[in-house]
Amino acid sequence: MRTETPILIRLEDYRPSDYLIDTVELDMRLHPRETRVVATLALRPNPAGRPNAPLVLDGDDLVLVGLTLDGTVLDEAAYSASASALTLHAPPQAPFTLTIETRIDPTANTKLMGLYRSSGVYCTQCEADGFRRITYFLDRPDVMAVYTTRIEADAAEAPVLLGNGNLRESGPAGPGRHYAVWDDPHPKPAYLFALVGGRLDRVSRDFTTVDGRAVTLAVYVEPGKADRAGYALDAIARSMTWDEEAFGRAYDLDVFNVVAVSDFNMGAMENKGLNIFNDKYVLASPETATDADYAAVERIIAHEYFHNWSGNRVTCRDWFQLCLKEGLTVFRDQEFSSDMRSRAVHRIGEVRTLRARQFPEDAGPLAHPVRPKVYAEINNFYTATVYEKGAEIVRMLRTLIGPAAFRAGMDRYFSDNDGRAATVEDFLAAFATETGRDLSALAQWYERPGTTVIGVEGHYDSSARTYRLCFRQRLPGAEDGPPLAVPIALGLVGEDGPIAASCERVVEGVFVLDRPSDEIVFTDVDARPVPSLFRGFSAPVRIEMASSDAERLTLLAHDTDAFTRWQAGQSIAMRLIVERTKAEAPSADGTGPDAEAFIAALSTFLDAEALSDPAFAALVLGLPSEGDVANEIGRNIDPDAIHSARRTLRRQVGRGLGSRLEALHTAMADGPDAAFSPDAASAGRRALRNAALDLIAAADEGRGAELAAAQFTDSTNMTDRLAALSALAAIPGEAREDALHAFGTRYAAEPLVLDKWFAIQALIPEEGTISRVGRLQDHPAFAMTNPNRVRALIGTFGMANPTQFARPDGAGFRLMADAVRMIDGTNPQLAARLLTAFGSWRMLEPGRQAQAKATLGEIVSAPGLSRDVADILGRTLGTG
Ligand code: TRP
Ligand code: ZN
Secondary structure (H helix, E strand, C coil): CCCCCCCCEEHHHCCCCCEEEEEEEEEEECCCCCEEEEEEEEEEECCCCCCCCCEEEECCCCCEEEEEECCEECCHHHEEECCCEEEECCCCCCCEEEEEEEEECHHHCCCCCEEEEECCEEEEECCCCCHHHCCCECCCCCCCEEEEEEEEEECCCCCEEEECCEEEEEEECCCCEEEEEEEEEEEECHHHCCEEEECCEEEEEEEECCCCCEEEEEEEECCCCHHHCHHHHHHHHHHHHHHHHHHCCCCCCCEEEEEEECCCCCCEECCCCEEEEEHHHCCCCCCCCCHHHHHHHHHHHHHHHHCCCECCCEEECCHHHHHHHHHHHHHHHHHHHHHHCCHHHHHHHHHHHHHHHHHHHHHCCCCCCCCCCEECCHHHHCCHHHHHHHHHHHHHHHHHHCHHHHHHHHHHHHHHHCCCEECHHHHHHHHHHHHCCCCHHHHHHHHCCCCCEEEEEEEEECCCCEEEEEEEEECCCCCCCCCCCEEEEEEEEECCEEECCECCCCECCEEEECCCEEEEEEECCCCCCEEEECCCCCCCCEEECCCCHHHHHHHHHHCCCHHHHHHHHHHHHHHHHHHHHHCCCCCCCCCCCCCHHHHHHHHHHHHHHCCCCHHHHHHHHCCCCHHHHHHHHCCCECHHHHHHHHHHHHHHHHHHHCHHHHHHHHHCCCCCCCCCCCCHHHHHHHHHHHHHHHHHHHHCHHHHHHHHHHHHHHCCCHHHHHHHHHHHHCCCCHHHHHHHHHHHHHCCCCHHHHHHHHHHHHCCCCCCHHHHHHHHCCCCCCCCCCHHHHHHHHHHHHHHCHHHHCCCCCHHHHHHHHHHHHHHCCCHHHHHHHHHHHHHHHHECHHHHHHHHHHHHHHHCCCCCCHHHHHHHHHHHCCC
């Protein structure tokens, strides 16, 4: 049992640093095992800090080699050094210079934090606290300095040398060696430091900013892969133009570099002028990338670029303010993607992600406020709550004050805080000042964990011709807190479409609920209407309202808002699946409680609209996932019952839609000679085609297998090929194994494609999957040290295969526990993230719950757990 109590860091304990660092000169001599780092820091006491305080520089796994103060070697009594800190007991109370030499081993660095090597390429990852693995430093975001970096390396091993900012000079440095010096004029916190050295191919283009600056944009990738970097390069230019137009933000250096590496803990990192990416979010070609991959490359390129303002120019005072940069930047990337693609379709995708990832987090033991108040390990707070719910708060702010005031407030936020480390309060103050409004009820969203429930009742009075809507807000587990401001975009719908009724409390289609309960009255309503609520999903809440399928079908058919239309269909499907989970024995013949009206509505919808908006049609055809259903039921979950209930409804829908599906599957195919295009319209057609294929296979496995096999062979793009393989993978038998074998062989040299192959196999909802996943761990292309491989195989198994992960015999839990323990020794961040697969264990029925608890208990008792894993374990079990 782990007995040491973790050290907790609290927001309320924040105080300014006692010392500041104005400039940093880094001299890095890259070597695979002995990289020498000399850091020259210009320090001074912080007027806002405590006078005469000791100077405590952070370190992590460091060895001090040399130390001078103002050029003089320091007396040993004047300081103490350990792997985790360098302390000067009585530093000068005037500006002084420290020169610190450390030696680090990038090859041994398997945590992928600090300086490490990925396929031989030297790279860094410093957020949140990786810079202290390079040199001793005040490694906190409110200490901002101007950096100069000299990088020296073997010219053959690392012909490309990149740093933050602009290249000042480069040249030879002795036999076989060369160097480069990079200047970054913008003060920044250490977490935005980066360097890269290695053999890389490059694609580039020019860009001129709106204020006339000439910028070279470049993307660096593994040798031989330059032909897959063009989409990312184009996405950078589109992101730059968009940020100029949408937010008035222009780029501020002469170069913008993106480097793709194959070993990376997360998606990408916004280091100043030198973004480093997981190559999964850079490389894309029709042969290797799906439409979803293209969209993800575009979104993440934009996200990291947008951080140049929301994160870098204005950074965070401390890590509790993480949502200040992440929530805001997610909001910005969502807006960008919506402008590049279909706004309505994109919004539905955002809501699906939020509900699939953030709602369960908020309902389970890892729940935390968007701005946490305490943490043991900050790397465990890069969560769906901070990112996605954080973005929803920004969206609600815009809905509350309107787009013009929002833009003015953003301009003020950027100008008031440029070059500063800011807080959530600074952010809200910009909008409060701009609008003169009190935003305290909105600010509550940052403080309160849990998903708010909005109860709604509608009352129609035919004699008064009024319609009254009563709202009540409730935050489960926190009933007595102050109310939140909940923007509710709404309207009324009748049999012939939207109803133009009036209500003075609805402004620009939005009613703001900012009390525990409230009601509004519409006048001049001629017949009982159907309320269309939370249009565009205007607040991240759950809604409780007694509505009939007939009302939902009215919305699906006649509402003007795509989100509420889609939601109406989903709600009916959800009801049908939940009812089927309660049936004694789910029927094997594909029948169940009446779904006829739903299927008839889907048929009508497809006939009328499938051709005009295939992407939306594909979403409407998609049933709620097994995870969605589990979250809806919320307790005593039996994943097998959910799986078979959902399968039963899929079969019924597939049979009910019948020949329409085959017609769509044919009509939506890319023409044989059409050049592949990843644009949203083409992607939408493929999405609908593959949604049809999925339902055909649900209705008739034989026919589905036949069509899928043909599609698998004939397809000219990865989206269709992978969809065919997924369909085949759901049908046991030789065809499946043949297809898996063919795919594995064809892409044996393509790690990112093999990830898809690992994931498809990890998803198979059959008993044999556990041994299949075990075998795949021994596949030559699999490596426990590569985060993408681990997430594809083991992460997918734990997060997206509920019947096999939560097997009643506990074997799925044990597989995950074994992987977590093994990986914790090399990469704690990755291990901790995998462990979050247990986040919803308390929702399970008692037998599975007991298995999960026993497995978690076994991990707890293992010796030498990392802080990352210990933190997640403690909170998951409720002991931390
Ligand atoms: N700031 C990065 C982003 O969201 C994410 C990030 C945080 C990260 N810590 C990391 C990426 C560690 C890689 C490794 O844009
Ligand atoms: Zn980010």
